[in-house]
Amino acid sequence: xxxxxxxxxxxxxxxxxxxxxxxxxxxxxCHIYMEAQIFTPDxxxxxxxxxxxxxxxxxxxxxxxxxxxxxxxxxxAPLTVETGATGPSLSPDGKYLYYFVNETKVNxxxxxxxxxxxxxxxxxxxxxxxxxxxxxxxLAPVMHKARFRPSRIYPLSTISSDGERIIIxxxxxxxxxxxxxxxxxxxxxxxVTVALTxxxxxxxxxxxxxxxxxxxxxxxxxxxxxxxxxxxxxxxIEHISHGGLxxxxxxxxxxxxxxxxxxxxxxxxxFCQGHQCWIGRSTRAVTSTMTVxxxxxxxxxxxxxxxxxxxxxxxxxxxxxxxxxxxxxxxxWHFATDIAGKRFIADGGQAEGGCLYYAHIPDxxxxxxxxxxxxxxxxxxxxxxxxxxxxxxxxxxxxxFNSDESGTLQAYMIRGLARL
Numbered sequence: 001x002x003x004x005x006x007x008x009x010x011x012x013x014x015x016x017x018x019x020x021x022x023x024x025x026x027x028x029x030c031h032i033y034m035e036a037q038i039f040t041p042d043x044x045x046x047x048x049x050x051x052x053x054x055x056x057x058x059x060x061x062x063x064x065x066x067x068x069x070x071x072x073x074x075x076x077a078p079l080t081v082e083t084g085a086t087g088p089s090l091s092p093d094g095k096y097l098y099y100f101v102n103e104t105k106v107n108x109x110x111x112x113x114x115x116x117x118x119x120x121x122x123x124x125x126x127x128x129x130x131x132x133x134x135x136x137x138x139l140a141p142v143m144h145k146a147r148f149r150p151s152r153i154y155p156l157s158t159i160s161s162d163g164e165r166i167i168i169x170x171x172x173x174x175x176x177x178x179x180x181x182x183x184x185x186x187x188x189x190x191x192v193t194v195a196l197t198x199x200x201x202x203x204x205x206x207x208x209x210x211x212x213x214x215x216x217x218x219x220x221x222x223x224x225x226x227x228x229x230x231x232x233x234x235x236x237i238e239h240i241s242h243g244g245l246x247x248x249x250x251x252x253x254x255x256x257x258x259x260x261x262x263x264x265x266x267x268x269x270x271f272c273q274g275h276q277c278w279i280g281r282s283t284r285a286v287t288s289t290m291t292v293x294x295x296x297x298x299x300x301x302x303x304x305x306x307x308x309x310x311x312x313x314x315x316x317x318x319x320x321x322x323x324x325x326x327x328x329x330x331x332x333w334h335f336a337t338d339i340a341g342k343r344f345i346a347d348g349g350q351a352e353g354g355c356l357y358y359a360h361i362p363d364x365x366x367x368x369x370x371x372x373x374x375x376x377x378x379x380x381x382x383x384x385x386x387x388x389x390x391x392x393x394x395x396x397x398x399x400x401f402n403s404d405e406s407g408t409l410q411a412y413m414i415r416g417l418a419r420l
Contacts, residue, residue: 001074004412007405011374016416018376020406021048021074027063028409030054030402032088033156034336034391035209035277040094041339043393044071045118046400047079047088047097048411053385054402056155059084059102066099068118071398071413079116081123087157087168094118098126098159098166098189104151106175106235111150113166113187113194127187133172133196148172148196150185152236158210161219161281164189165254169206171236172199178234184208184224186254197256202226204238205247205274210254212281212339220254221304223262223278223285228310246271248312249287251304260304261311262287263318269293270313275334279361280341286323288333297331297349299323301365323361323369334389337361338396343417344369345399347388354380356390356401358420373420378412379405392417 002020022029029050032038038047051063058064066080066088079097087100101112110130116123132147150170157168166187173180183199184206204227211221229244249262249272262285265272269292276287279301286301301323307315324330335346341361348355355377359369378401380388386404393399399414 001413007376007378007412009376012376013373013420015419016375016414019074019413019415021069021411021413022050022076023406023410024050025406025408027051028053028404029411030409031389031391031400031411034275034334034389035158035207036156037089037092037159037212039394040090040118041092041394042094043395043397045069045094046071046393047090048076049088053409054387054389055385057086059086059153066097068097071393074413077120079118079120082114086153086155089157089159089166091115091159092161092163098157100153100157100168102153104149104153104170106151106171106173107149109149109151111153111170126189127192127194129185129194133183133185133194135196135199148181148183148199149174150183154206154208156207158208158222160210160254161212161214165210167208167210167222167254169203169208171204172196173232173234173236175234179232180234180236182206182232182236184222184256195255197254198224198252201232202228202230204230204232204236207274207276209276209278211251211278211283213283214281218283221251221283222254223276224250224252225272225274225276226250226310227274245310245312247274248272248310249276249285251285259309261307261309261315261318262304263302263313263315263320264300265289266310266312267314272312273297273333277336279337280339282341284341284365286335286337288335294329296324296329297333298325299330299332299335299346299369321366321368326368326370327372332357334387336391338392339394340396343392343396345390345392345417347390347401354378354382354388356388356399356414358399358417371420375399375414378403381405385409
């Protein structure tokens with residue numbers, strides 16, 4: 001890794017260090033998306049990828065590789081060998097990388113769940129999906145079960161806190177009919193099975209995230225995003241519609257039952273930006289919103305509550321906390337927390353010059369974030385998929401971000417956050 005003190009400035013706090021983790025000028029590398037479960041529990045190792053962009057990779061790119069990074073030394077070791085590797089999740093005990101090999105195409109092909117030890121040994125296949133999936137959703141008719149072939153696999157997976165179930169989503173269309181559904185596939189690792197438990201035409205950007213709580217019941221809850229108003233053609237290509245009330249966020253059990261609302265967005269003034277995550281191991285989550293008046297990008301925390309679909313902020317009984325109400329003119333886009341739910345990192349967005357902030361999460365859920373600390377300006381261009389996407393290690397001591405300041409997208413690390 002390369003020390004980069006030049007990325008710090010006079011506003012940066014004393015004691016932090018910045019390092020560039022990847023440096024191939026001919027090949028972009030970057031971090032996995034902020035919500036991905038890619039850290040060992042001791043915060044020593046995590047996964048990033050080569051020949052990728054900030055929102056994923058090309059499934060047909062043979063140069064794309066997931067790599068294990070040692071936080072102490074910066075050493076990188078390849079973990080995947082297959083073209084089409086996607087959707088990585090580290091097991092909660094830190095022993096295995098689970099990932100998918102995407103060899104699908106619309107209404108054909110196969111999807112394979114694999115795992116490998118972090119030293120590169122014991123690579124094995126868990127489940128192969130090469131035939132239509134039977135609908136196991138809670139809403140499926142008793143006498144008729146639809147059958148679907150998954151394709152256009154979502155680049156993020158999520159693994160349950162007990163390490164027994166992993167979820168990924170994909171397009172379920174047959175290539176002939178527009179507005180076909182997208183669905184959530186739940187892979188049961190010990191039972192070596194897969195179930196399609198939730199689907200519909202507005203789930204194309206699902207962002208599935210298992211609650212990281214160790215409680216047996218809460219560990220089945222999944223945070224998901226529903227994108228309304230957009231049109232999906234027969235090949236699964238999304239055509240963005242402008243206007244409407246935008247996306248909303250829900251929680252459901254991984255068997256497709258107990259569907260709930262998060263009290264965010266869809267009131268004509270507040271719009272969900274499209275990033276949210278659980279706060280540590282709690283059953284509370286946070287999202288980024290855009291408001292028309294005042295023109296801000298706020299961070300709003302809340303809990304899932306029963307309610308009618310698609311009413312967002314107007315869900316009866318919804319409890320909300322504006323975490324950025326004490327921050328002048330907030331412009332926050334992407335963020336993450338530590339596993340204890342005490343520490344927080346976020347970017348300031350383009351309107352804020354693309355800088356990073358670190359903050360603390362109070363125990364009192366009615367209070368906003370406090371002790372905001374400016375870290376640095378990564379000089380990320382925001383051109384295309386070049387986004388900072390900051391996140392922190394489980395212990396909250398180390399931060400990570402992307403930047404193309406060198407001319408090619410690369411992965412970076414910040415040390416010394418535990419002092420702040």
